Amino acid sequence: MRTTINGRALSVGVTDGRKALVAYYNTERASWRRCCEHDGIDPQRAFVVFSDDNPFRVFHDRAAMMLQEAIAAYQAGGYLPLPTKA
Numbered sequence: 001m002r003t004t005i006n007g008r009a010l011s012v013g014v015t016d017g018r019k020a021l022v023a024y025y026n027t028e029r030a031s032w033r034r035c036c037e038h039d040g041i042d043p044q045r046a047f048v049v050f051s052d053d054n055p056f057r058v059f060h061d062r063a064a065m066m067l068q069e070a071i072a073a074y075q076a077g078g079y080l081p082l083p084t085k086a
Contacts (some may be wrong), residue, residue: 016028020074021067021070024067028064028065034056034060035056038054
């Protein structure tokens with residue numbers, strides 16, 4: 001299937017949402033651990049504030065956003081569209 005997002009043609013593959021959610025979750029958790037390690041914080045804590053100079057914070061923010069979007073898409077229908085460059 002082909003679609004256009006912001007004027008760019010993308011090839012979209014549909015995959016079982018559970019597999020994609022696991023991948024997004026693992027990425028988010030890995031970036032969380034790296035952020036915590038950088039700032040010397042126990043990764044088991046539920047609420048933290050990362051330092052401004054934490055280079056992993058940007059990656060974690062993106063990973064967390066992608067995970068939340070994937071969860072919303074999965075709850076809506078069970079399958080996630082995974083855009084790839086055409």
